[in-house]
Amino acid sequence: MAQDAEDGPDFLDVEQHGWDLNSPLYNNNTSRPPMNQEEFDKRFCYRTPRSSNILKERASALLRYYYRPCLSSRSMTNFFLNLFPILQWLPNYEWKNWFASDIVGGIVTGVMHVPQGIAYAQLAGVDAVVGLYTSFFPPLIYMFFGTSRHNSIGSFAVVALMSNVAMNRLFDAREELSNNFNNASDSNPSPLSPIIVSSTLACCIGLVTLAMGILRLDMISTYFSDQVKLN
Numbered sequence: 001m002a003q004d005a006e007d008g009p010d011f012l013d014v015e016q017h018g019w020d021l022n023s024p025l026y027n028n029n030t031s032r033p034p035m036n037q038e039e040f041d042k043r044f045c046y047r048t049p050r051s052s053n054i055l056k057e058r059a060s061a062l063l064r065y066y067y068r069p070c071l072s073s074r075s076m077t078n079f080f081l082n083l084f085p086i087l088q089w090l091p092n093y094e095w096k097n098w099f100a101s102d103i104v105g106g107i108v109t110g111v112m113h114v115p116q117g118i119a120y121a122q123l124a125g126v127d128a129v130v131g132l133y134t135s136f137f138p139p140l141i142y143m144f145f146g147t148s149r150h151n152s153i154g155s156f157a158v159v160a161l162m163s164n165v166a167m168n169r170l171f172d173a174r175e176e177l178s179n180n181f182n183n184a185s186d187s188n189p190s191p192l193s194p195i196i197v198s199s200t201l202a203c204c205i206g207l208v209t210l211a212m213g214i215l216r217l218d219m220i221s222t223y224f225s226d227q228v229k230l231n
Contacts, residue, residue, distance in 0.1 A: 062216065085147045113154050120155035125164040126194045131155060167197045 069079035113135035121131025
């Protein structure tokens with residue numbers, strides 16, 4: 001106990017610091033009448049904080065995010081450099097050290113995507129050439145907007161199966177409707193085809209994804225489980 005007292009801090013010298021303990025600031029037995037919260041707020045001119053509108057704040061933050069690059073040429077340059085990362089890494093690309101390895105990796109990835117694209121096209125219920133297009137064009141677009149050196153863009157088995165399910169559901173509903181109106185179906189054959197349905201579905205999903213990116217809704221993915229993200 002004595003050891004604890006020795007290790008503890010020294011008592012403050014009130015006289016040395018010139019503190020007056022009889023002052024109303026330290027005196028608990030002051031003659032000030034008690035006050036409730038309302039009287040206290042009225043006496044000291046308390047101002048009620050404004051109620052914040054979350055949607056309005058998010059909209060203002062979104063507008064600031066998009067008009068801030070227009071305030072200066074440097075901000076505009078940084079905005080386009082972030083939007084098109086190829087403008088940053090291509091001038092700094094080490095051709096002597098990386099080009100040969102990247103060519104070999106591209107050939108291996110391309111050879112792998114040929115049978116994979118054909119197989120996934122069959123799963124989606126479209127022609128095999130569509131799977132080759134799906135494996136060829138996305139990497140070209142990703143080259144301008146992507147930042148990963150090791151990412152391989154291509155078709156996906158689960159997405160192909162889900163597209164096939166959506167097409168079959170649409171064709172079944174249209175066939176049932178045509179059976180109820182035989183005369184109309186005979187005179188007006190159905191213009192729908194698997195490629196039209198899959199293209200429309202891909203376009204709609206792309207527009208939704210673009211809108212979510214513009215609205216900065218990428219935080220929603222943090223609430224998805226790993227099974228949903230991977231499968």
